[in-house]
Amino acid sequence: MPADSKVTSNSPSIEDLTMPGRDVETFLESFIDNRPLPENLRDGIKYGLFGGGKRLRPVLVIRACEAVGGTAQDAMPPAAAIEMVHCFSLVHDDLPAMDDDDMRRGRPTLHKHTNEAMAILAGDGMLSLAFELLATRVADAQLASSLVRELSVATSDMVAGQVYDTLPVFGDDIEDVDRLEVIHKHKTAALLRASCRMGAIIGGGSAAQLASLTRYAEAIGLMFQIVDDLLDVTATSQQLGKAAGKDLEKGKFTYPGVLGVEASRQEVQRLQYEAHEALEDFDKAAAPLRELCDFMAVREK
Ligand code: GRG
16 A cells, blocks of 8 residues: 555545535536526525535546646536536435435435425436536537546446346346446446546546546545445444435345455455556646545545
8 A cells, every 4th residue: 555545634634625626516506506497496406416415526527637737627517517417316316216215415305305306307407407518618529529428428327337236137147246346337436437537538638647547436436335335334324414224224235245344344445555556657736636535445424
């Protein structure tokens, strides 16, 4: 493990690490406020977008962009777009037909706050507005097209991952741990991967930098899910701002369930190491990505 990858009392706090997320919120709020929409739909979308959330994906877009020499300003449209896709997925995942959750980010889920029809429509709205944002706020048409490609492929992969996870039609002929990897490379890691790739693309990174950031993202993508599964077992509902222990209750297929808690923790460390290795050729501009990786390995919510 690289010497600087341990989390110590001097490590940046979650607030420091996710600071650029505040600018993304401001950007998103202005975009939504200036888009003609029925007021109740606007309210639903804003409820789904704001009021909590670590903003990890937009922060990854910004930090990957900066790692290859771009600016946070350049990264704003893809950062805001991917957060809208992420929030759409959370709102739809919470619906009774999916995970049926009452709490998210420490408050009632959107369908509890309003109703199911509005939660479906606000989710649909966030999804399509994400692509509208890329198409209208990225001036260079070729860049906009590359970003739309990254985000649309990742979104479809995430939806496929949700199907693999909840309506499985595969997996009987492969090892449980491989099946878990297929599910989570799609469901969770696809958006984290697209975050880093979109940051590298908008920042003008080289092919080699894009490849390294993709490797970094694939490692933190799986690591993020293993930590999430571990938290479902070890954290409280209050800590998570949503129901804890649901995976076990629903008999879900998880890393601690398949590997055990200790082996899952070791897998987190292995992936943390892999992510650091992927950034080997980057200088100090990639320090925030290294810190984000270390935070994601030990996060408590
Ligand atoms: C319903 C289309 C559709 C897809 C659902 C991504 C997903 C697929 C569902 C969301 C629920 C879930 C458990 C996803 C796994 C990824 C994950 C742990 C998301 C939570 O991400 P955080 O912790 O959330 O970054 P915040 O609230 O901080 O933004």
